[in-house]
Amino acid sequence: xxxxxxxxxxxxxxxxxxxxxxxxxxxxxxxxxxxxxxxxxxxxxxxxxxxxxxxxxxxxxxxxxxxxxxxxxxxxxxxxxxxxxxxxxxxxxxxxxxxxxxxxxxxxxxxxxxxxxxxxxxxxxxxxxxxxxxxxxxxxxxxxxxxxxxxxxxxxxxxxxxxxxxxxxxxxxxxxxxxxxxxxxxxxxxxxxxxxxxxxxxxxxxxxxxxxxxxxxxxxxxxxxxxxxxxxxxxxxxxxxxxxxxxxxxxxxxxxxxxxxxxxxxxxxxxxxxxxxxxxxxxxxxxxxxxxxxxxxxxxxxxxxxxxxxxxxxxxxxxxxxxxxxxxxxxxxxxxxxxxxxxxxxxxxxxxxxxxxxxxxxxxxxxxxxx
Amino acid sequence: xxxxxxxxxxxxxxxxxxxxxxxxxxxxxxxxxxxxxxxxxxxxxxxxxxxxxxxxxxxxxxxxxxxxxxxxxxxxxxxxxxxxxxxxxxxxxxxxxxxxxxxxxxxxxxxxxxxxxxxxxxxxxxxxxxxxxxxxxxxxxxxxxxxxxxxxxxxxxxxxxxxxxxxxxxxxxxxxxxxxxxxxxxxxxxxxxxxxxxxxxxxxxxxxxxxxxxxxxxxxxxxxxxxxxxxxxxxxxxxxxxxxxxxxxxxxxxxxxxxxxxxxxxxxxxxxxxxxxxxxxxxxxxxx
Numbered sequence: 254x255x256x257x258x259x260x261x262x263x264x265x266x267x268x269x270x271x272x273x274x275x276x277x278x279x280x281x282x283x284x285x286x287x288x289x290x291x292x293x294x295x296x297x298x299x300x301x302x303x304x305x306x307x308x309x310x311x312x313x314x315x316x317x318x319x320x321x322x323x324x325x326x327x328x329x330x331x332x333x334x335x336x337x338x339x340x341x342x343x344x345x346x347x348x349x350x351x352x353x354x355x356x357x358x359x360x361x362x363x364x365x366x367x368x369x370x371x372x373x374x375x376x377x378x379x380x381x382x383x384x385x386x387x388x389x390x391x392x393x394x395x396x397x398x399x400x401x402x403x404x405x406x407x408x409x410x411x412x413x414x415x416x417x418x419x420x421x422x423x424x425x426x427x428x429x430x431x432x433x434x435x436x437x438x439x440x441x442x443x444x445x446x447x448x449x450x451x452x453x454x455x456x457x458x459x460x461x462x463x464x465x466x467x468x469x470x471x472x473x474x475x476x477x478x479x480x481x482x483x484x485x486x487x488x489x490x491x492x493x494x495x496x497x498x499x500x501x502x503x504x505x506x507x508x509x510x511x512x513x514x515x516x517x518x519x520x521x522x523x524x525x526x527x528x529x530x531x532x533x534x535x536x537x538x539x540x541x542x543x544x545x546x547x548x549x550x551x552x553x554x555x556x557x558x559x560x561x562x563x564x565x566x567x568x569x570x571x572x573x574x575x576x577x578x579x580x581x582x583x584x585x586x587x588x589x590x591x592x593x594x595x596x597x598x599x600x601x602x603x604x605x606x607x608x609x610x611x612x613x614x615x616x617x618x619x620x621x622x623x624x
Numbered sequence: 625x626x627x628x629x630x631x632x633x634x635x636x637x638x639x640x641x642x643x644x645x646x647x648x649x650x651x652x653x654x655x656x657x658x659x660x661x662x663x664x665x666x667x668x669x670x671x672x673x674x675x676x677x678x679x680x681x682x683x684x685x686x687x688x689x690x691x692x693x694x695x696x697x698x699x700x701x702x703x704x705x706x707x708x709x710x711x712x713x714x715x716x717x718x719x720x721x722x723x724x725x726x727x728x729x730x731x732x733x734x735x736x737x738x739x740x741x742x743x744x745x746x747x748x749x750x751x752x753x754x755x756x757x758x759x760x761x762x763x764x765x766x767x768x769x770x771x772x773x774x775x776x777x778x779x780x781x782x783x784x785x786x787x788x789x790x791x792x793x794x795x796x797x798x799x800x801x802x803x804x805x806x807x808x809x810x811x812x813x814x815x816x817x818x819x820x821x822x823x824x825x826x827x828x829x830x831x832x833x834x835x836x837x838x839x840x841x842x843x844x845x846x847x848x849x850x851x852x853x854x855x856x857x858x859x860x861x862x863x864x865x866x867x868x869x870x871x872x873x874x875x876x877x878x879x880x881x882x883x884x885x886x887x888x889x890x891x892x893x894x895x896x897x898x899x900x901x902x903x904x905x906x907x908x909x910x911x912x
Binding site: 436503507509526 | 724727731733761779780831836838866
């Protein structure tokens with residue numbers, strides 16, 4: 254779950270990090286009021302879950318409350334990186350002496366957290382040359398110790414009061430990372446203003462699997478309705494823009510199913526991993542979700558391990574009888590309880606495929622015929 | 625020979641009295657796995673499928689020689705159960721559980737490293753040394769003994785490929801599921817090293833997917849291998865920024881793309897299958 258910038262900054266402030274004075278608002282009038290309260294000049298920042306907002310025109314400056322009203326009116330309702338802006342953060346414009354980059358994230362290859370820092374902040378870290386980036390893998394049993402802060406400061410060329418501030422910030426950032434089950438905490442830029450380090454941006458991503466124990470965090474839900482329904486059933490669903498609705502069991506084989514559809518020239522409408530051991534009822538509901546997206550064809554690809562073929566067959570028959578299915582369905586069914594599943598389908602006039610690529614080719618052919 | 629587990633491996637099932645634990649204990653016994661004990665706090669003294677149940681891993685270890693443990697434990701409690709097995713000195717810990725928070729996984733792996741424990745998973749189907757020992761959840765009938773090593777990030781896709789191998793007369797030495805999460809115990813390289821040394825393994829199938837850089841790292845090792853490797857990478861059609869079920873399967877900031885992985889693997893001399901059913905043909909070609 255990605256947090257909006259203003260939420261990330263609220264989180265930082267709770268942990269004692271310095272953030273610019275400001276407030277999230279949803280109307281030009283409020284923006285003007287906040288600008289008056291802070292005392293202009295201010296910056297108006299669109300709140301969308303995407304980077305590169307500046308390049309998309311989603312960040313504007315204003316010298317007076319009146320200008321702040323106009324800027325907010327422009328930004329609110331515009332589209333940044335394909336996302337509609339419904340909130341803006343109005344905050345003090347900082348006097349910038351220097352911009353740093355600092356982040357803590359999970360390095361899957363190293364199987365450890367990694368601290369990334371650079372004295373060349375403000376731009377996309379991917380564009381900063383390697384020799385200007387400090388990368389330190391962290392031991393979860395140790396965290397960020399003072400010696401590590403001293404070493405990071407040395408390599409960034411920091412001394413005196415700034416080094417001291419940096420040495421205070423790093424362990425705090427690590428605490429947020431650990432205590433909030435974050436996959437990423439990133440400050441870019443971290444602004445040096447006088448002797449103060451101020452988090453001028455906040456990018457925080459919380460591990461979805463840990464949300465059950467992070468009840469005090471705000472909820473950000475940018476999923477589509479179908480994605481939400483599937484998630485409630487414990488299924489993994491991602492909407493795509495094609496016309497062949499797909500259901501398979503297992504993330505890998507679902508991806509493989511999308512690939513094979515594309516290989517034959519078709520376009521998948523979604524990724525739906527029905528998981529392992531999903532019972533008849535949940536499978537039927539998953540099918541209803543697929544139907545609700547109005548595809549041209551439904552393609553079900555089941556290699557039953559824990560998943561039982563007869564459950565899938567019964568689910569399909571149930572939906573067909575109760576809701577009616579007015580698009581062609583192609584089903585490939587092998588594995589646990591295969592004979593039973595195939596028999597149930599046959600009794601209901603559905604012929605199952607045994608081979609994955611033959612079934613995929615058929616689904617693509619039918620989608621074309623419907624076009 | 626096989627890698628990591630074989631017919632002599634004594635296995636403990638943690639969470640043996642739960643639905644999944646009981647079901648798969650029966651399946652694993654049916655495959656011939658030596659399940660010697662189970663653990664379920666508060667259920668010590670019971671038996672499941674004839675297997676004695678203990679309250680703690682330490683209690684089970686006092687009464688049995690145990691080489692490997694498999695966890696059928698709900699995500700919120702999986703970290704504790706893994707710690708318990710590692711602390712008790714179990715050599716191989718197989719974590720089937722999915723949806724474990726990544727910070728818990730970081731802690732499990734950090735502890736396992738200190739103790740020299742092999743962790744398979746989390747979010748894995750497990751490990752099968754065909755015909756000898758199955759620790760995990762794959763359907764029994766598709767895994768037959770032979771000389772192909774398989775290492776994979778995902779489950780059902782691996783069954784698909786193993787079934788294709790078996791149907792083409794290619795049995796397997798060992799099939800290892802690394803797990804679908806971003807942080808897992810073993811890397812492709814860890815397993816490839818073992819296959820390279822295993823006299824019974826003649827060729828290796830690597831089943832990867834988009835996201836991360838595990839396949840790119842594997843390529844560096846494949847370059848040095850004497851045994852042929854055939855790879856299949858899932859997720860060619862996945863758009864960037866969309867997580868495809870597995871925590872690791874996401875193209876972020878242009879990294880972990882299908883094209884990048886295929887290029888790295890091809891440059892390393894691996895055969896790359898476009899579709900799963902092409903894998904057996906490429907293996908036969910590579911073996912000559």
